Amino acid sequence: MSRDCDAIGCTTPTASGRFMCLKHWRMVPKPLQDTINDRYRTLRRDFAFLSDVAYLSAAVTAINRIAAAESKQGTNPYQRHLALAQKRSQGGTS
Numbered sequence: 001m002s003r004d005c006d007a008i009g010c011t012t013p014t015a016s017g018r019f020m021c022l023k024h025w026r027m028v029p030k031p032l033q034d035t036i037n038d039r040y041r042t043l044r045r046d047f048a049f050l051s052d053v054a055y056l057s058a059a060v061t062a063i064n065r066i067a068a069a070e071s072k073q074g075t076n077p078y079q080r081h082l083a084l085a086q087k088r089s090q091g092g093t094s
């Protein structure tokens with residue numbers, strides 16, 4: 001099983017369970033890598049990491065940094081997940 005790398009504009013096949021292809025993963029600062037790995041491992045069941053604010057903020061930051069470094073324009077899919085997760089974590093009933 002493989003999927004596309006999550007960096008904007010990158011279609012390098014990436015093993016499922018990996019956030020990015022190796023080239024892009026190496027561009028992610030270590031503290032962000034740690035957060036992404038830890039939260040992913042803890043929450044991989046039922047894709048719970050997709051509603052985890054810590055995981056999603058790290059993912060959004062990592063993707064945006066790489067996009068800026070490579071001058072890539074595009075939609076960061078994690079941004080939407082993060083907005084939703086933040087709304088939920090505020091205990092919003094709205």
Ligand SMILES: [Zn+2]
Nearest residue numbers: 005010021024
């Ligand atoms: Zn990539």
